[in-house]
Amino acid sequence: MKKSRMLCLVVVAGFIAYNIFIYQSSLTPYVTFAQARSAKSAVQVKGTLATPIIAQTEDRQAIVFALRDEAGEEVTVIYRGAKPDGLEQATGIVAVGKYTSGQFLADKLLVKCPSKYQGSVNK
Amino acid sequence: MIGYAGVALALAISIVAAGCYFLLSNRKSVGEGGRLAGTAQVLYVLSAGFIGIAAMHLFYLILGDRFEYAYVFGYSSRDLPLVYKLSAFWAGQEGSFLLWLVFHAIFGLVLLRKLAASHGVMTVYCLIQATLLIILLVKSPFMMLAEPRSDGAGLNLLLQDPWMVIHPPVVFLGYAALAVPFAYALDGLMTGCHKDWMDKAIPWTLLALSTLGAGMFIGGFWAYKVLGWGGYWAWDPVENSSLVPWLAAGASAHLLEMTRIRAGAIRMAYVGVIGSFLLVLYGTFLTRSGILSDFSTHSFADEGLGGLLGFTVLVATTVSFVLYIIKLPDMPSGELYPGIASREFVLALTALMLAFFGLLVFVGMSTPLVTMALGSAKSVSGGFYNNAALPLAVAMGAALTIGPLVKWRGADVGSLRHYWWLALSSALGLALAVWLAVLHQWLITIAVCLATAAAAAHVHAALGQRMSKAIVCSHLGVAVMLIGIMASGAGSQLTMASFIQGQSQEIFGDQVMYTGTEVDPSGKAVYNTFLVGTEKTTVQSLTKLNKEGEPAAREPGIYRRLLFDLYISPVVKTDGDAGPEVTLAKGETLVQGDVRLEFVKFNMAGMDGTSPGRVEALIKVVAGSKSQEVRPELINKNGRIIGSTVKALDRYEIHIAGIKPGEGKVIIKFKDTQAGKSAGVERLDAEVSRKPLINLVWLGAFLITVGTGWAGINKLADHARILEKGQSPGGGTSYKAQIK
Numbered sequence: 001m002k003k004s005r006m007l008c009l010v011v012v013a014g015f016i017a018y019n020i021f022i023y024q025s026s027l028t029p030y031v032t033f034a035q036a037r038s039a040k041s042a043v044q045v046k047g048t049l050a051t052p053i054i055a056q057t058e059d060r061q062a063i064v065f066a067l068r069d070e071a072g073e074e075v076t077v078i079y080r081g082a083k084p085d086g087l088e089q090a091t092g093i094v095a096v097g098k099y100t101s102g103q104f105l106a107d108k109l110l111v112k113c114p115s116k117y118q119g120s121v122n123k
Numbered sequence: 124m125i126g127y128a129g130v131a132l133a134l135a136i137s138i139v140a141a142g143c144y145f146l147l148s149n150r151k152s153v154g155e156g157g158r159l160a161g162t163a164q165v166l167y168v169l170s171a172g173f174i175g176i177a178a179m180h181l182f183y184l185i186l187g188d189r190f191e192y193a194y195v196f197g198y199s200s201r202d203l204p205l206v207y208k209l210s211a212f213w214a215g216q217e218g219s220f221l222l223w224l225v226f227h228a229i230f231g232l233v234l235l236r237k238l239a240a241s242h243g244v245m246t247v248y249c250l251i252q253a254t255l256l257i258i259l260l261v262k263s264p265f266m267m268l269a270e271p272r273s274d275g276a277g278l279n280l281l282l283q284d285p286w287m288v289i290h291p292p293v294v295f296l297g298y299a300a301l302a303v304p305f306a307y308a309l310d311g312l313m314t315g316c317h318k319d320w321m322d323k324a325i326p327w328t329l330l331a332l333s334t335l336g337a338g339m340f341i342g343g344f345w346a347y348k349v350l351g352w353g354g355y356w357a358w359d360p361v362e363n364s365s366l367v368p369w370l371a372a373g374a375s376a377h378l379l380e381m382t383r384i385r386a387g388a389i390r391m392a393y394v395g396v397i398g399s400f401l402l403v404l405y406g407t408f409l410t411r412s413g414i415l416s417d418f419s420t421h422s423f424a425d426e427g428l429g430g431l432l433g434f435t436v437l438v439a440t441t442v443s444f445v446l447y448i449i450k451l452p453d454m455p456s457g458e459l460y461p462g463i464a465s466r467e468f469v470l471a472l473t474a475l476m477l478a479f480f481g482l483l484v485f486v487g488m489s490t491p492l493v494t495m496a497l498g499s500a501k502s503v504s505g506g507f508y509n510n511a512a513l514p515l516a517v518a519m520g521a522a523l524t525i526g527p528l529v530k531w532r533g534a535d536v537g538s539l540r541h542y543w544w545l546a547l548s549s550a551l552g553l554a555l556a557v558w559l560a561v562l563h564q565w566l567i568t569i570a571v572c573l574a575t576a577a578a579a580a581h582v583h584a585a586l587g588q589r590m591s592k593a594i595v596c597s598h599l600g601v602a603v604m605l606i607g608i609m610a611s612g613a614g615s616q617l618t619m620a621s622f623i624q625g626q627s628q629e630i631f632g633d634q635v636m637y638t639g640t641e642v643d644p645s646g647k648a649v650y651n652t653f654l655v656g657t658e659k660t661t662v663q664s665l666t667k668l669n670k671e672g673e674p675a676a677r678e679p680g681i682y683r684r685l686l687f688d689l690y691i692s693p694v695v696k697t698d699g700d701a702g703p704e705v706t707l708a709k710g711e712t713l714v715q716g717d718v719r720l721e722f723v724k725f726n727m728a729g730m731d732g733t734s735p736g737r738v739e740a741l742i743k744v745v746a747g748s749k750s751q752e753v754r755p756e757l758i759n760k761n762g763r764i765i766g767s768t769v770k771a772l773d774r775y776e777i778h779i780a781g782i783k784p785g786e787g788k789v790i791i792k793f794k795d796t797q798a799g800k801s802a803g804v805e806r807l808d809a810e811v812s813r814k815p816l817i818n819l820v821w822l823g824a825f826l827i828t829v830g831t832g833w834a835g836i837n838k839l840a841d842h843a844r845i846l847e848k849g850q851s852p853g854g855g856t857s858y859k860a861q862i863k
Contacts, residue, residue, distance in 0.1 A: 004462075004463050015479070015514065018514065019483060019511055022506075022507055022510040022511060023486065023487075023503065023507055023511075026503045026504045026506050026507035026510070027490070027501045027502075027503055028501060028502055028503065028504050029494075029499060029500070029501040030499070030500040030501060030502070042504060044502065054781065055781035055782055055790060096504070
């Protein structure tokens with residue numbers, strides 16, 4: 001009885017330790033572009049389209065655009081995948097990924113769209 | 124105004140009814156307050172009636188195309204098919220709260236009329252109803268627009284799918300059902316009758332498991348079928364906010380079952396049942412306050428509900444847990460399980476695992492909120508959830524295997540030699556892992572082996588009539604779904620394919636040929652057609668077009684087979700233009716047959732970001748002795764980028780598709796309009812993935828839904844039968860002498 005309790009406790013403690021470890025390694029902080037440039041791991045940046053141009057890479061496997069954050073800094077974002085709908089009209093774009101060699105490689109884009117009828121009422 | 128008045132009246136009456144029931148619940152004997160009880164009952168029925176009237180009014184407004192109402196304008200339009208007009212009712216925040224209330228009122232009537240719920244239960248239930256009505260008053264679907272409109276904005280094309288019509292109602296059935304055990308539990312705490320409510324609560328917990336589960340599965344199936352990113356579950360806060368209450372309800376169901384035998388489980392059952400509903404409220408707060416709009420792909424934007432919802436969660440949590448802590452000392456206690464080889468132990472372990480998994484998802488989805496409060500916002504990547512779930516999936520498989528073998532109170536399970544068929548079924552799982560080529564991922568391999576053993580153990584238990592068929596069905600569902608998740612996830616293969624019209628290529632062992640793209644005669648969709656496999660099965664991916672004729676939703680093409688799916692998501696084309704894209708640097712020349720295109724330079728206008736701008740590319744087209752300079756341009760029109768197409772020498776079309784920021788290069792498409800079809804062979808790039816055994820995910824989902832629903836209906840029937848016989852309900856619980 002006591003032995004089984006001990007075994008349970010050890011297993012549960014191991015579980016918890018493991019989960020704390022994976023939790024810490026998967027945290028992606030929200031940062032400014034300046035911080036993103038020096039970050040080692042995956043981060044999230046938020047901004048708006050700096051220019052309305054959304055280009056495709058040569059192999060047409062990714063889209064490229066410039067993102068501007070609230071501080072007015074700009075960064076080139078490369079996102080491998082299809083262009084999310086409403087990217088051009090987005091009121092805000094969140095890119096999750098890593099900054100490498102002068103570009104932000106995003107593996108996820110979150111596009112915040114203005115609510116439908118607000119957009120048309122304010123015209 | 125009828126609807127708005129209906130909501131307001133329902134709120135007032137709910138509060139009065141709650142007051143009446145509260146007074147009644149404080150009376151010692153049931154005989155007193157006969158007239159008051161009658162009044163309270165009439166009041167409750169009235170409040171439910173007014174909720175019904177409000178709902179009917181909203182339907183009436185939507186079906187009547189009353190676009191002067193902001194809600195109708197926002198989610199419906201004249202040309203919307205009838206079935207989607209119905210689903211426009213719950214397409215937005217306000218309507219979905221009203222739908223939740225409709226279900227809440229229906230369940231309330233069942234409680235009152237069929238199940239003779241006690242006054243205390245009705246007090247709590249009326250208070251929950253009042254809270255939901257306050258939210259609905261603050262965020263009403265019956266608001267008028269400042270200027271009336273002749274037509275609405277229409278329903279998001281992504282939501283125009285049969286699965287999305289039923290997804291919200293099914294989810295809200297589950298949310299509404301979880302309020303019932305919560306009301307029973309709070310009444311149990313207040314009256315101190317800690318044992319009596321368990322039997323009455325369990326059918327509702329099971330029904331919530333069934334409906335909330337079905338709702339999640341439908342959502343996942345829709346995401347897989349419609350969104351085209353290749354998966355069915357993204358660990359998005361909106362998804363997690365349904366998953367966490369579902370896991371808590373799963374833990375509750377096992378704990379409630381335990382209380383029938385062990386009084387020691389009562390304390391935990393309280394926490395599980397109360398927690399399940401509080402997590403529903405918390406999830407509602409998280410996803411509808413707009414607080415996570417930077418972290419979630421489909422969280423609602425902030426619409427002024429945050430404070431109210433947050434306050435609701437805080438008050439409900441504080442009240443429940445203060446009450447719980449006060450009453451903790453007089454709760455029955457006792458040994459939880461006699462030994463490891465007992466059904467009690469496995470049940471407790473299962474509840475613990477479900478709760479632990481729920482806690483991990485809860486921590487993950489709450490991270491943005493907590494870190495935001497601490498000053499620097501962070502979120503967790505999807506990898507956290509997957510890594511957290513895997514060891515638990517293994518443990519879950521083990522518990523599911525042992526569960527049917529052990530007996531209540533730890534009776535002897537006999538010699539291990541009787542269980543040779545378990546080894547055989549695990550070997551089957553191992554063979555499956557080899558076939559899937561996932562052996563190098565040992566945790567996944569173990570999970571698959573255990574899940575196949577668990578399935579065998581349950582079939583064996585069903586044949587030996589040691590477990591009810593409904594429970595076997597839901598547990599089989601979990602085992603089958605585990606195998607499906609592991610196989611389709613770890614065993615999936617992905618590639619990027621470039622298709623040329625009419626040319627077949629082999630992808631993951633199947634011949635795939637792209638035959639072309641055509642516009643639907645209705646002008647509402649564009650289809651890409653593929654012929655797949657030896658039988659040349661037609662598979663179509665489609666792009667739905669909005670009223671302006673622009674792409675608004677894309678659905679992948681799925682080649683469905685029994686053992687795998689081939690999943691084809693075309694990469695977005697910038698336009699429907701044929702002809703390859705060419706990137707040219709300044710001064711570079713493109714030679715196409717006897718035509719030469721020289722990219723001379725860009726003319727920038729307002730591209731410094733100060734104003735919405737225009738870029739034109741100066742391109743010189745030379746064909747033989749003729750030459751012409753053209754200026755195709757990229758224009759920003761109301762935030763949309765439109766590349767123009769220009770004609771040169773009355774024959775060649777040049778379309779500008781994009782520019783390369785920072786490199787000074789232009790991307791153009793060139794088309795010779797007089798060339799035959801052969802020159803304009805279409806190309807299509809697509810992401811193709813092969814997902815083995817994905818059908819097991821859907822089969823498992825179906826079995827879980829059916830099994831839990833079936834078990835819930837059985838228990839509800841038992842409860843009603845006891846009531847009819849005039850016995851005091853809850854008399855089915857008997858404890859063996861368990862004195863502290």
